[in-house]
Amino acid sequence: MEKRDFIVVGDLILDKYLFTELKRISPEAPVPVCDVLSETERLGGAANVAINIKNAAITVSLIGA
Numbered sequence: 001m002e003k004r005d006f007i008v009v010g011d012l013i014l015d016k017y018l019f020t021e022l023k024r025i026s027p028e029a030p031v032p033v034c035d036v037l038s039e040t041e042r043l044g045g046a047a048n049v050a051i052n053i054k055n056a057a058i059t060v061s062l063i064g065a
Contacts, residue, residue, distance in 0.1 A: 005059045010046025012064040017042070 020034035043051060050062040 003059075005061070006050075006053050007061045007063065008046050008050045008053065009063045010049070012047045012062075013043070013045035015042050015044035015048075016040070 017040045018036050019038045019040070020036050023033050023035055025031070026033050042048070046064045047062065050060050053060040
């Protein structure tokens with residue numbers, strides 16, 4: 001099998017996920033008021049693509065800002 005190397009160029013993004021519990025709906029506006037139970041951060045954008053390529057056991061380089 002031929003060896004392949006990849007270069008990923010793009011935006012490096014940090015995705016942040018908040019896991020919450022809904023307490024009530026605000027009386028001032030139809031907006032939920034929540035308690036944050038936990039937070040998770042994961043790489044997104046081009047960084048996520050590069051991780052997926054690396055997980056497929058392929059050599060990858062990442063260029064971005």
